[in-house]
Amino acid sequence: MTISIAQKLPRQSALLMSALLGGMIVSSCAAAPKNLANQSLPPGVSENQAAISADAAANVTANPEAASVPRNRPQLIKKAAMTLVVDSVDKSIDAVTKIISKQQGDLINLNENQPTSSNSRHTASIQLRIPQNLLEPTIEELAKLGTVENRNITAEDVGSQLVDFQARLNNLRRTEANLQKIMDRAGSVRDILTVSKELSNVRQTIEQIDAQLKSLQNQVAYSTITLNLEATISSNSPQRAVGSQVYETWNNSTQSLSNFTVGLLKLGIWLIVYSPYMLIVAAGFYGLRRWRLNHLSRLNQSSESVNSQ
Numbered sequence: 001m002t003i004s005i006a007q008k009l010p011r012q013s014a015l016l017m018s019a020l021l022g023g024m025i026v027s028s029c030a031a032a033p034k035n036l037a038n039q040s041l042p043p044g045v046s047e048n049q050a051a052i053s054a055d056a057a058a059n060v061t062a063n064p065e066a067a068s069v070p071r072n073r074p075q076l077i078k079k080a081a082m083t084l085v086v087d088s089v090d091k092s093i094d095a096v097t098k099i100i101s102k103q104q105g106d107l108i109n110l111n112e113n114q115p116t117s118s119n120s121r122h123t124a125s126i127q128l129r130i131p132q133n134l135l136e137p138t139i140e141e142l143a144k145l146g147t148v149e150n151r152n153i154t155a156e157d158v159g160s161q162l163v164d165f166q167a168r169l170n171n172l173r174r175t176e177a178n179l180q181k182i183m184d185r186a187g188s189v190r191d192i193l194t195v196s197k198e199l200s201n202v203r204q205t206i207e208q209i210d211a212q213l214k215s216l217q218n219q220v221a222y223s224t225i226t227l228n229l230e231a232t233i234s235s236n237s238p239q240r241a242v243g244s245q246v247y248e249t250w251n252n253s254t255q256s257l258s259n260f261t262v263g264l265l266k267l268g269i270w271l272i273v274y275s276p277y278m279l280i281v282a283a284g285f286y287g288l289r290r291w292r293l294n295h296l297s298r299l300n301q302s303s304e305s306v307n308s309q
Helices: 005-031 034-038 047-062 089-102 132-143 159-185 189-221 242-273 275-308
Strands: 076-086 106-113 123-131 147-157 222-231
Touching (some): 089 222, 132 147, 132 222, 159 189, 242 275
Parallel strands (some): 076 222
Antiparallel strands (some): 123 222
16 A cells, blocks of 8 residues: 555654654653652643653753852842931931932832821831942941931841742753744644643743742842931920910910800800799799798797787
C-alpha cells in the first residue's frame, strides 16, 4: 500500500512533537532531585506543569551559580521614628519640607491637629521617604529642629528573599524560553494550545515575582521616617495686665446682674400665672382664722355669763 506525501507530513509533525515533549520531560525528571519524583502532584497541577517545575529544578542543579546573587552588603529595609518638641509646629513643617527636598526624598503623609483648648498641644505627624544612604544625615538634620523625646531605627534583612526571587525568575525565564521553542516547532493546533496555556501560566508567575522583587528593591533603596511634632506648653503663664483684669471683672459683674434681673422677671411671671390658686389658698386661710376668732369670742361670752350668775 502506498502512502501519499500529504499523509506523511502530519504524522512526521506529530512524531516530532511527541519526541520533543518526551525528551524534555525525561531530561527534566532525570536532572531533578529524587525527593521531587517521590512526591505526589498537588491538586489542580497538570503533568505538563509538573514537568516544567522539574525542568526548573534541573536548571538549578545543573547551574548552581545561577541560584545565587552576589551581595556586596546586607539588603536592609530601614524604618525610623522620631518625636520632637518644637516651639512652632508650622515653622517646623516648613523646615521639614526643605529638608526633604534637600535630601531628594518624598513627603508621603502629613496629619496636623490644631489645639482645641488652652491646655491642648498643636501636633503634627509627618511620614517621609528618603534614600537609604541619607537616612542618618536626615535624622540628624531633623533632630536640630527641636528637643528629641524619643528616636528609634529598625532594620530588616531581606537579602535571602531577594536571592530567592531572583533565582526563581531565572528558572522561570529558562522554562519560558524552552516552551517558546517547543511552541515554534509544534505542528498541530492541539499541541500549540497546550504549550500556549503553559507558557501563559509561566509568564503570569514571572510578572508576579518580578513585581514582588521590585517592591523589595524599592524598600531597600528608600527608607521611611515617621516624624511626630509637638508644640511646647509654657509652665509659667504670663501675668495679665490690670486693665484686662478690671475689664473681665466688669463683664462678670454685669453678667451676674443681668442673670439676677432675668431670674426675678421669671419669678414674677410664675407668680402671676399661679395667682388664682394662691388667692384661693389665702382666702381659705383667712376664713379659717375668722372662724376660730368668732368661736373663741363665743366661748368667752358663755363663760362670762356663767360666772355672773
